[in-house]
Amino acid sequence: MAALAAAGATVGGGVLFGRMVPPRSDGGGAASDGRDPSAAPSLSSDLLDLLDATAEVLYPDGVEGRRDFVETYVLGRVSDRSDYRDGLREAAAQLDAVARDWEGSPYAELDADARDRILRNLGVETADPDPEGPISDRIRFYLVDDLLFAFYSSPAGGRLVGIENPIGHPGGIESYQRGTMPDAPGNTNGGESDG
Amino acid sequence: MAEDGGVGDSIDRTPASSADVCVVGSGPAGALVAHRLAAQGADVVVLEAGPRFDFAGRREQQEEHIRPGMGDPWEMGGPRDDYTTAGRHYPLNAARVKGVGGSTLHWQGMVMRLHERDFEMETRHGVGADWPIDYDDLRPYYAEAERALGVAGAMDNPYAPPREEPFPLSAFPPSYSDSLFAEACERLGIDMHSVPNARNSEPYDGRAPCQGYGTCRPVCPSGAKYTAESHVTKAESAGARVIDHAPVQRLEHDDTGEVVERAVYATPDGTEHHQRARRFVLACGGVENARLLLLSESEQYPGGLANSSDAVGRFFMDHLFAGAGARLDEPTRQNHVGFITSECHQFYDDENPIEGTKLEFLNYAGPSPVIEALHAETWGDELLTQLRDSYGTHIAMGGLVEQLPDAENRITLDPNRRDDHGNPVPHVEWSLSDRTKRAIRRANDVQHAILEELGASIEWTVGPEATGPAYHQMGTTRMGGDPDESVVDADCRTHDLSNLWVVGSSVFPTGGAMNPTLTIAALSLRAAESLSASL
Numbered sequence A: 001m002a003a004l005a006a007a008g009a010t011v012g013g014g015v016l017f018g019r020m021v022p023p024r025s026d027g028g029g030a031a032s033d034g035r036d037p038s039a040a041p042s043l044s045s046d047l048l049d050l051l052d053a054t055a056e057v058l059y060p061d062g063v064e065g066r067r068d069f070v071e072t073y074v075l076g077r078v079s080d081r082s083d084y085r086d087g088l089r090e091a092a093a094q095l096d097a098v099a100r101d102w103e104g105s106p107y108a109e110l111d112a113d114a115r116d117r118i119l120r121n122l123g124v125e126t127a128d129p130d131p132e133g134p135i136s137d138r139i140r141f142y143l144v145d146d147l148l149f150a151f152y153s154s155p156a157g158g159r160l161v162g163i164e165n166p167i168g169h170p171g172g173i174e175s176y177q178r179g180t181m182p183d184a185p186g187n188t189n190g191g192e193s194d195g
Numbered sequence B: 001m002a003e004d005g006g007v008g009d010s011i012d013r014t015p016a017s018s019a020d021v022c023v024v025g026s027g028p029a030g031a032l033v034a035h036r037l038a039a040q041g042a043d044v045v046v047l048e049a050g051p052r053f054d055f056a057g058r059r060e061q062q063e064e065h066i067r068p069g070m071g072d073p074w075e076m077g078g079p080r081d082d083y084t085t086a087g088r089h090y091p092l093n094a095a096r097v098k099g100v101g102g103s104t105l106h107w108q109g110m111v112m113r114l115h116e117r118d119f120e121m122e123t124r125h126g127v128g129a130d131w132p133i134d135y136d137d138l139r140p141y142y143a144e145a146e147r148a149l150g151v152a153g154a155m156d157n158p159y160a161p162p163r164e165e166p167f168p169l170s171a172f173p174p175s176y177s178d179s180l181f182a183e184a185c186e187r188l189g190i191d192m193h194s195v196p197n198a199r200n201s202e203p204y205d206g207r208a209p210c211q212g213y214g215t216c217r218p219v220c221p222s223g224a225k226y227t228a229e230s231h232v233t234k235a236e237s238a239g240a241r242v243i244d245h246a247p248v249q250r251l252e253h254d255d256t257g258e259v260v261e262r263a264v265y266a267t268p269d270g271t272e273h274h275q276r277a278r279r280f281v282l283a284c285g286g287v288e289n290a291r292l293l294l295l296s297e298s299e300q301y302p303g304g305l306a307n308s309s310d311a312v313g314r315f316f317m318d319h320l321f322a323g324a325g326a327r328l329d330e331p332t333r334q335n336h337v338g339f340i341t342s343e344c345h346q347f348y349d350d351e352n353p354i355e356g357t358k359l360e361f362l363n364y365a366g367p368s369p370v371i372e373a374l375h376a377e378t379w380g381d382e383l384l385t386q387l388r389d390s391y392g393t394h395i396a397m398g399g400l401v402e403q404l405p406d407a408e409n410r411i412t413l414d415p416n417r418r419d420d421h422g423n424p425v426p427h428v429e430w431s432l433s434d435r436t437k438r439a440i441r442r443a444n445d446v447q448h449a450i451l452e453e454l455g456a457s458i459e460w461t462v463g464p465e466a467t468g469p470a471y472h473q474m475g476t477t478r479m480g481g482d483p484d485e486s487v488v489d490a491d492c493r494t495h496d497l498s499n500l501w502v503v504g505s506s507v508f509p510t511g512g513a514m515n516p517t518l519t520i521a522a523l524s525l526r527a528a529e530s531l532s533a534s535l
Ligand SMILES: Cc1cc2nc3c(=O)[nH]c(=O)nc-3n(C[C@H](O)[C@H](O)[C@H](O)COP(=O)(O)OP(=O)(O)OC[C@H]3O[C@@H](n4cnc5c(N)ncnc54)[C@H](O)[C@@H]3O)c2cc1C
Pocket: B024, B025, B026, B027, B028, B029, B030, B047, B048, B049, B050, B094, B095, B096, B097, B098, B099, B100, B101, B102, B103, B104, B106, B107, B108, B109, B110, B111, B112, B217, B246, B247, B248, B249, B283, B284, B285, B286, B288, B292, B470, B471, B472, B503, B504, B505, B515, B516, B517, B518, B520
């Protein structure tokens, strides 16, 4: 009995841990997640590095705690949605491949202007977010919209615009009754939002 | 033949041998009847056309709503839900959900009682048709419905019909923007008051209090918003069997044409099953109730089952939206929550126009930053500047206007278009009369007066041209005392068949201008009593 109970606790704890602490990296590709590396271009950097590098372009200047935010609200949010995660990883790999092709360097290692330029030259600004569309549509869907969704549906992004409880965020029922945002204009510490 | 009907989840979807009651549709109308009867020991089977949506998926469905390119969170559309329209386009699939819980999965959750006059429009004003029951008949059931749905409200509405007992939950406090409106309304002599919401202002009935997610319509991830899943679960706990993915194709009656014998439903693999029962309850919503009766035509009922009156499908009505929006030069604090906290029912009983009107003070005027960001064509600092320009100072009013019944507004079958099971799709003929348009204009006048008094600059108006339905389909199996003029009696039992009940807003002879679902719930609770007595 005791052993079973202990085993149960471990399994339960493991599941919980998996949910709360998002995957930290791309984990070396095929070996860790069982995906066939030949099916899509490979990602030359850590997935989180690429997402954070994209977030730097998409988020306003000066957002602090960005990497932690992306880890928790982008990777963490989709940690138990395996199909979505695969799509995200594939779009990241595609973007990375374009960067290596056009600029001769992994996306995450380019300077911010070059990263911005690649997205704009791919037409991602006006692309339709479509998980099954051409590459610019998929980048818009999995990378740009995902990062913008995570940011502006949290107080981290909302506060910059003047709303501490944006839609998508369970911020309670006090804020709609208030005439002003507490601590406006607000700190821009992305990692501090209480998601 | 797979027992699960081809769904692939190993759940048995074959019929029970026979049931006391077979309920078709699991929205609030059907779920409440199913729960009440099952709790009294009846053997109940519920057949539901749509799927069960797992509550664990609500955050993801919320994301589907907010983010473009992810599809409809409630999966409406496609051959299953096909329809055609004539006259003014009626966007039927925005106006309903098929699934366990029905359209309350998507609804907003405003729940108010009809006024006394709504039951007597013909007698009092010479328009529409009287109901065969009056407010007093429904009053105890309204109170019971408010407890069932968990309504948060306050007794501060001087225009509401009489009630003794307070609401089961305390009202949501007014919003900050309500306080801006209040000053202007006071100067104009316009009263504001709270809004009854089927939404937990505190924990109730095993569901969480509101967390302020702000996406009530179409998806509440906390469970604070009432959905009929609540009464489906209660019905199941009381022993009812609920079969999803089981659209009923037709009802078949006995040789005499006096009783329905079976409901024929199809599972996704195309197999037809027959569910027998002693009593049948149609609860498919305001369009499909009529459609299923029309699809069930027979030699005895060539114009559709229970349709000796030729009223099935006729008198289709909805409430019309009237609204206006503006910007102020100060923060208005919109889009924190997805529901409203103040309304004005002061003009509801007016005689000029006779059409009922209720006015709403919105808490979600203007764009939400996250949705705008996802549709923007830029990012970074440029996007932030754009969002700051557009968010923060919007303010708006909405309102519902009554549409009187008209026999030419109707649901028929379209012989030229078939659904996924080969049945003719519903054809919605719907237009607005000049008097409805005048009533909408009148609502706009009041809205403009309030916004102007606020000193806001008006940016948009939804008037008689731009108006659309509020997604309340009513009137198509109207209730009445005369079998030549109506489909069901005061207990919601069809005049033609002794074991067939029809519940939902399709039985409304007139619709007032109040959101219909509290009245639907009250009528279902009342019908459950007559059903129970008949067993
Ligand atoms: C966006 C939106 C907002 C709304 N807001 C409000 C509001 O604030 N207040 C309010 O009072 N009302 C509101 N409504 C309306 C409210 O949702 C409906 O009045 C209510 O859900 C109707 O209940 P019902 O049980 O009669 O029908 P429904 O809830 O529509 O349920 C009918 C069920 O029957 C099933 N069905 C249909 N045909 C068949 C068949 N042949 N076989 C088996 N099953 C079948 C359907 O799949 C569905 O699940 C809103 C609706 C929408 C769409």
